[in-house]
Amino acid sequence: xxxxxxxxxxxxxxxxxxxxxxxxxxxxxxxxxxxxxxxxxxxxxxxxxxxxxxxxxxxxxxxxxxxxxxxxxxxxxxxxxxxxxxxxxxxxxxxxxxxxxxxxx
Numbered sequence: 004x005x006x007x008x009x010x011x012x013x014x015x016x017x018x019x020x021x022x023x024x025x026x027x028x029x030x031x032x033x034x035x036x037x038x039x040x041x042x043x044x045x046x047x048x049x050x051x052x053x054x055x056x057x058x059x060x061x062x063x064x065x066x067x068x069x070x071x072x073x074x075x076x077x078x079x080x081x082x083x084x085x086x087x088x089x090x091x092x093x094x095x096x097x098x099x100x101x102x103x104x105x106x107x108x
Contacts, residue, residue, distance in 0.1 A: 006052050009101045014048030017093050024089070039076070047072045047094060052101040061102025062095045069094015 018041040030036040050072065051065045073090025077083045 006101070010049035010052030012048075013052055013097045013101055014045035017048040017097060018042070018045040020044075020093070021089060043072065043076050044089075044093065047090060048097050051094060051097045058106050060104060060106045061098040061100075062104055063098065064102055065094035065096065065098020066091055067094075069097070 021040050021044040022037050025037060025040055047069055051061075051068050054064060054068065056064055069090040069092075070087060073086050077086040080086065
């Protein structure tokens with residue numbers, strides 16, 4: 004499977020999972036909030052699968068980019084804990100599965 008396909012699949016799954024977590028919540032504009040969350044998580048999945056950092060284990064790549072790409076959403080919403088936690092956990096899982104759990108030479 005190509006890195007692009009891994010990224011597209013990872014992004015779709017992560018985005019859908021985040022929407023599922025948000026469905027019970029209420030927002031002033033729920034449709035916009037769900038779309039923004041999906042796009043953010045889709046981007047995280049795509050970037051983690053495509054970035055090339057030799058000698059970094061996949062889980063670390065996922066953790067770094069999961070947190071980094073979650074920061075803008077966390078700052079805007081002031082919901083730091085849940086947004087950064089899901090970005091970190093999702094990033095670690097995606098990175099490990101898409102790029103491997105140990106460092107490559």
